[in-house]
Every structure is written in structure tokens, then in C-alpha cells.
Amino acid sequence: MSEKFLKYAEGVRKYAPDAEDAVIKKIVGYLGIALQSRDASLVSCSDPKELARVRDGFCKKKLGLEEGEADAAISAVCETMKGDRQKARVTFYYLVAEKSGTLGKLA
Secondary structure, three states, X not given: OOHHHHHHHHHHHOOOXXXXXXXXXXXXXXXXXXXXXXXXXXXXXXXXXHHHHHHHHHHHHHOOOOHHXXXXXXXXXXXXXXXXXXXXXXXXXXHHHHHOOOHHHOO
């Protein structure tokens, strides 16, 4: 596995010790080129436009969540990760899928 992937996996496992490599790889693949930009590789819970982008893009399109379900999962992840000043997008997306019970859609 690449050094970059291991870094993403380590970040996810900080919150989800039993995280599946296959799901992490799917998220990394889904995000693709966005991960090359430092700013785009992070999620800001204080930016409503950013959270709407996560909800409308990843949650609704990829996970098939309704708006309320998506907002609840995003809010829960923001609370979980509140100790991290910089919230890694791969970790954030994994936790959203985990909290919404939709990890299986990424496997």
C-alpha cells in the first residue's frame, strides 16, 4: 500500500479502529484529484457552504441519504471530530458513512 493511503487509513482509524481498507480506498478513489489540494482535502464544519457540498454531493448522491439523515450524520461527525482543527476529508466521509449506517454502499 502506498504511503499516502496509509496516512489516510491512520487518520480514519483514529476514530474507527476497525475501519475497512476497501472502504477507505473507495472514498479515496471517489475524492480523486480533490485530495491533491490541501484546502480541498479538508472539511470545515464552520462553513455552511462546505457542509452543504458534503451533504448534496457525497451524502445524497453516493450514499443515497435524505437531507435530514445527511444533516444528522454530518452534525454527528462534526461533534466527533471537534477536537481536530483540520478535519481530513477521507476521515470525515468515512465517519459520515459509518454514522449513517451506509458503509456497505462503499464496500
